[in-house]
Amino acid sequence: MRTRRLFLPIVLVSLGCAIAVSACNPQEPSSQQQTPAVATEQTDDTLRMLYWQAPTILNPHLASGFKDYDGARMSYEPLASYDKNDKLVLFLAEEIPTQENGGLAEDGKSVTWKLKKDIKWSDGTPFTAEDVVFTYEYLSNPEVAAATLENYANIEKVEAIDPHTVKITFKDVTPGWSVPFTGQNGMILPKHIFENYNGANSREAAENLKPVGTGPYKVVEFKPGDIIILEPNEFFREGTEELFKRIELKGGGDATSAARAVLQTGDADYAYNLQVEAPILKELEAGGKGKVMANFGSYVERILLNFTDPNQVTEDGERSSIQFPHPFFSDPQVRQAFNFAIDRETISNQLYGTTARPTAQILVTPKVFASDKISYEFNLEKANQLLDEAGWKDTNNDGTRDKDGVEMKVIFQTSVNSVRQKTQEIVKQSLAEIGVDVELKSIDPGVFFSGDTASTDTVNSFYADLQMFSTGNDSPDPAAHMKWWTCDEVSQKENGWQKPNYARYCNPEYDELWQQAIVELDPAKRAELFKQMDELLAKEVALIPLVNRATVHGVSNRLTGIDPSPWDANTWDIKNWRKE
Helix, strand or coil: CCCCCCCCCCCCCEECCCCCCCCCCCCCCCCCCCCCCCCCCCCCCEEEEEECCCCCCCCHHHCCCHHHHHHHHCCCCCCEEECCCCCEEECCECCCCCCCCCCECCCCCEEEEEECCCCECCCCCECCHHHHHHHHHHHCCCCCCCCCHHHHCCEEEEEEEECCEEEEEECCCCCCCCCCCEHHHCCCCCHHHHHHHCCCCHHHCHHHCCCCCCCCEEEEEEECCCEEEEEECCCCCCCCCCCCCEEEEEECCCHHHHHHHHHCCCCCCEECCCEECHHHHHHHHCCCCEEEEEEEEEEEEEEEECCEEEEEECCCCCEEEEEEECCCCCCHHHHHHHHHCCCHHHHHHHHHHHHEEECCCCCCCCHHHCCCCCCCCCCHHHHHHHHHHCCCECCCCCCCCEECCEECEEEEEEECCHHHHHHHHHHHHHHHHCCCEEEEEEECHHHHCCCCCCCCCCCCCCCCCEEEEEECCCCCCCHHHHHHHCHHHECCHHHCCCCCECCCCCCHHHHHHHHHHCCCCCHHHHHHHHHHHHHHHHHHCCEEEEEEEEEEEEEECCEECCCCCCCCCCCCCHHHCEEC
């Protein structure tokens, strides 16, 4: 029997973005908070952007979140990118590789890109194939610790055939040949700038904060976490006449005040990541100064279950070690019970409104890869029954189930964010009804998503029982994202907690499906393999997907030319943005 509980209406909600996955630093709205300061003089040649969490670094391969990619993407470019229709759009490349033009090898083991000629970096230095080769050498250097490395894992070598031709040779058959050097993970770095910072000193380069790029704009001032000021790149190949004379990307405030500045007062032109309750956005939009733009993509808010015991410690001091399985999440019946106790529809309807859809799968787009065999059910009766059958009962009448002296108590952690805290409360209430004691923990996003090996509060270390965040495949090809749940990707001390399988799930059956998919050239067979992977994760409750989230932005009525893509940074088409 399906039960339903009502929660008090939410007055105001703001939501952070995903990892990188993706870091967010939301602020709770209050009567004391003010809209971030913007210039009072409104001119058509200045674009004013509000990011309630501002970029902190402008090297895309060292980025810590989507806001960093947005900042970097105005200066840096990839060879190509995917638009909202999953079609390749050229940037630095001259043509899309095909077997007909000789760009794609018939055996699926290499791809050759022809580059546009007469492109210059913003300092006037010519762009060549050597820059592409160097970018690969840079991000594949383990001392650099690039955030984008996973997208290049299957590359054997990258060669400059001539100044305007690059050949990528893969280790094996690679149907996902278009993943390297495309989209926000594929931005090309200038060799002459970064070649002396290709190692452990990668974060010391001054140009991490002041890019030298091939894109339409160049950074003239950057205060990390505060403001970026950009002006046209005088060497941009398409000219600067139609570009804004100045872009101001200002950080601070919160999602609601940013929305108000664009939608109601008209003080700004663009506001980032407006995950605010739908009625509030509608009210602000009624101000008539702007509109809400929602873009559904691959991002799924999910709860991870720790397959290891965060309370056990190895001899060398490692917690959440694969040496110690979790005392109850190792049991699939328990995991399924927790899955039945998640009220996705209440979470979606009350906290997200029209900006999210409840889901039980992680691979939601492109549709060709999305399984129609995965469903969800909120059923506390079934959850209780499964826990009873698994031997977890309240033997000491303290309100919490126990077994063999172990109490069913969990720590549930996520980043500081009002929607996430309200989601935690909904989940906690459900779990309490099936006899689970839940301690909620909220962590500053700058710490939670930092990947800092010295911190025990990161998503990487996962020293809790449950944790929640959002992420998804960065490309229409989902291979890199689906690799997250393979055994080799388990995050642990020996790899510096830098691998993305934070839950430490390991199943050889899943690994075999993934290995088949990454070399299968038949599109239909390959799609079926990815569906089977997602279905297996759902069957085993390797994680608990909650909702498919849209990215939501505020856009001034004066602003035109914006055509967002779910596969690239929000600023991927900034060269086309104009003010009426």
